[in-house]
Amino acid sequence: MSQKVKILINGAFIESKAHEHLPVENPASQEILAEVPLTLLSEIDQAIEAATEAFKTWKEVATPERARLFLKYQHLLKEHQKEIAEILSKENGKTFADAMGDVWRGIEVVEHACNIPTLMMGETVENVARGVDTYSYIQPLGVCAGITPFNFPAMIPLWMFPMAIACGNTFILKPSEQTPMTSVKMAELFLEAGFPKGVLNIIHGSKDQVNHILNHPEIKAISFVGSVPVAEHVYRTGTDNLKRVQAFGGAKNHMVVMPDANKGQVINNLVGASCGAAGQRCMAISVAVLVGEAQNWVEDIKTALSTIKPGVWSDESAAFGPLINKQSKEKVLRLIKSAYDQGAEVLLDGSNCKVDGYENGYFVGPTLFNNVSVEMDIYKEEIFGPALLLLKAETLDEAIQIINNNPYGNGTSIFTNSGAAARKFQHEIEVGQIGVNLPIPVPLPFFSFTGWRKSFFGDLHSYGKQGVKFYTETKTITARWFEEDVPGGNVNMTISL
Ligand code: NAD
Numbered sequence: 001m002s003q004k005v006k007i008l009i010n011g012a013f014i015e016s017k018a019h020e021h022l023p024v025e026n027p028a029s030q031e032i033l034a035e036v037p038l039t040l041l042s043e044i045d046q047a048i049e050a051a052t053e054a055f056k057t058w059k060e061v062a063t064p065e066r067a068r069l070f071l072k073y074q075h076l077l078k079e080h081q082k083e084i085a086e087i088l089s090k091e092n093g094k095t096f097a098d099a100m101g102d103v104w105r106g107i108e109v110v111e112h113a114c115n116i117p118t119l120m121m122g123e124t125v126e127n128v129a130r131g132v133d134t135y136s137y138i139q140p141l142g143v144c145a146g147i148t149p150f151n152f153p154a155m156i157p158l159w160m161f162p163m164a165i166a167c168g169n170t171f172i173l174k175p176s177e178q179t180p181m182t183s184v185k186m187a188e189l190f191l192e193a194g195f196p197k198g199v200l201n202i203i204h205g206s207k208d209q210v211n212h213i214l215n216h217p218e219i220k221a222i223s224f225v226g227s228v229p230v231a232e233h234v235y236r237t238g239t240d241n242l243k244r245v246q247a248f249g250g251a252k253n254h255m256v257v258m259p260d261a262n263k264g265q266v267i268n269n270l271v272g273a274s275c276g277a278a279g280q281r282c283m284a285i286s287v288a289v290l291v292g293e294a295q296n297w298v299e300d301i302k303t304a305l306s307t308i309k310p311g312v313w314s315d316e317s318a319a320f321g322p323l324i325n326k327q328s329k330e331k332v333l334r335l336i337k338s339a340y341d342q343g344a345e346v347l348l349d350g351s352n353c354k355v356d357g358y359e360n361g362y363f364v365g366p367t368l369f370n371n372v373s374v375e376m377d378i379y380k381e382e383i384f385g386p387a388l389l390l391l392k393a394e395t396l397d398e399a400i401q402i403i404n405n406n407p408y409g410n411g412t413s414i415f416t417n418s419g420a421a422a423r424k425f426q427h428e429i430e431v432g433q434i435g436v437n438l439p440i441p442v443p444l445p446f447f448s449f450t451g452w453r454k455s456f457f458g459d460l461h462s463y464g465k466q467g468v469k470f471y472t473e474t475k476t477i478t479a480r481w482f483e484e485d486v487p488g489g490n491v492n493m494t495i496s497l
Contacts, residue, residue: 005036005180005204007043008187010050011197016043016204022177027093027322028312028361036180039203041212044172047201048218051143051170054198059140059168061196063117066166073162073193074110077103080189088153088182089313093321093362094277096313099154105442106158106186109463112445113166119468120167132480138472140168141220141244145213147174147234149226150324151280153182159449159462160223161200167471169221173202174213178324180204214238221471223462224248225282228382228454235457246458246470248282248451250382251410254391255285255439256399256425258416259293265437266415267297267304271319273439274388275308275366278320280328282455283411283433283440287372287379287389289399295392298370302347305366305388311355320386322355322362329362332385336367338377345370350386374402382408396421404430409452413439432456 005024006013018037026033077084085099094102112119122136146160153176161171175183183202190200203209210230213219214237221244224234231249238245255273257266273285290297311318323329333351340346350365367387372379378389393399403412413435414425422436432452435441443449448464450456460470 002032003034005034005184007037007039007047007204008184008200008202009043009047010054010201011191013184013188016040018043018205022206024091024178024180025325026090027324028355028358028363030360033091034181036177036204038205039209041208044203044209044212044216047172047203048143048216050198051172051201052218054196055140055142055170058165058170058196058199061168063120063168066168067114067116069193069195070110070113070116070162070166073190073195074107074114076189076193077107077110077186080185081107084154084182084185087185088179089321091179091181092150092153093313093324094280095311095315095318095321097316098277098320099313102152103154105152106155109155109158109445110162112463113162116166116468119465120472122474128478129480131483132478134476134478136474136476138167138468138474141471141473142169143172143218144169144221144223144471145172145174145219146223147210147213147226148176148183150176150178151277151282153179154186156225157183157186159225159467163463163467164221164223164471165195165199167468169471170199171201172213172219173200174205174209175202177204177206210234211237214243215241217241219243221245222247223470231457244470246460246462247456248449248462249455249457250384250408251282251284251451251455252287252379252382252406252408253283253285253411253413254287254289254399254403254406255412256289256291256393256396256403256414256416257294257297258291258396258414258418258421260417260421261294261415261437262417263297263300266294267300269415269439270301270388271304271308275305275320275386278310278323278364279386280324280384281440283442285413285439286383286387287391289391289393289402291393291396291399298347298390301388301390302368305368306348308366310353310363310365310386312358312361322358323364323385324362326362328384329364332364332367332383332387335378335381335383335385336387339369339372342376342378344372344376344378374405396424400425400428404428407454410455411435411441411451413437413441
């Protein structure tokens, strides 16, 4: 029998008494790595109780002391980066090199959390009236929760709990049921770093477990990353319950290719940005808009994409791994078929891709569609597979209009040698994260991850200053210290002239 993934409640890793479990499958080999429990709702209540109790003392721990624990945690994550990446690769399927990057981008958020004393500085104004000063502090909210997707099993949980906990909150993490083991490993290291029990708790499961969190009165804020329909549901239900919610959804990211761009750079960047991680990145480039003469580069793009191959995580020559599960592969195959039916030119079709020794793996080869129109299903849906769509535009204005008409707003990029074109693009585009000659512009943690429109529901984004604001409340104090007694009282509002 395969091992059961543990839940973490009040500092103890325990086996859930759940009646149902789901398999955690290696998507290349179909080996069942473990079984993940659909945690009992009563166990979730226990986790929330533990977090509520821990909050009473954790919020009083001096801010520099909290930062010091994160320095220790950062060290441990770096020391165990390869071990975490191996667990991650097996349950997610991405290549080892990509998994190392996944962990690394999370470690960078932990490094940001080490700066928490400066990030939590308030504001002051002296003499708002004669002898009166106003100053503000920011304070933690209480118990916060995070619900994460399968595609970045290390980075996305690390977007959430380190920032929340550094601010003085306690946390309930519900990792993806498809990739839960990476979070458990990272939580073991968290305890080893010396954080008190109950500060971080982990429960596993799916829809019912998420809904229980969304409806629990003790949870003050919810961070969610996943698909658009679930992001909408989480945002609606959480805010309906008067909670603070940040919900990141899916995407359709376009790269505008101007004819004056460096052709070799464009093609190299397109290959990695579209097919890397099997296209299962929320910031993957899935559409290239070729402007003017750049429309002559289609054959070169095809040649470059046809040279890369998927493979198992430990194969160093593999460019990317399998899709996460059978349903994902079926969805991608359905969309490829729809492309033929709806009149796209399928220049590369990865439907029948097989990897030696892993014939049942959920692999799809690099896929390239030309002559795509915005009415086609492959354009309207998030494919989340190793596929690139080529669209044509005669001018930069037309390219901008295509992107602004698309409902998603996670990321976009422009490749050009013209500063004027780049400036016009960054100014007029209605997308939250823009790359100039960079395909996947994910901001480092001292900025924030600022998706727009259907890619994000909420107001305060992940990490950076916005992350700290999301996980805290502002308290503003106006103070006067009397130097001498004054007789009588004043019942009117004061006016300062
Ligand atoms: P998903 O929406 O299926 O699952 C995400 C989480 O929600 C999981 O923890 C899952 O257990 C839970 N969940 C699933 N169905 C639910 C339901 N009906 N009610 C309540 N909870 C539910 O997403 P996924 O397939 O794991 O991840 C891929 C998606 O995430 C893609 O759409 C991708 O674009 C998106 N994503 C977005 C970002 C971003 O920053 N915008 C980052 C990574 C991934």
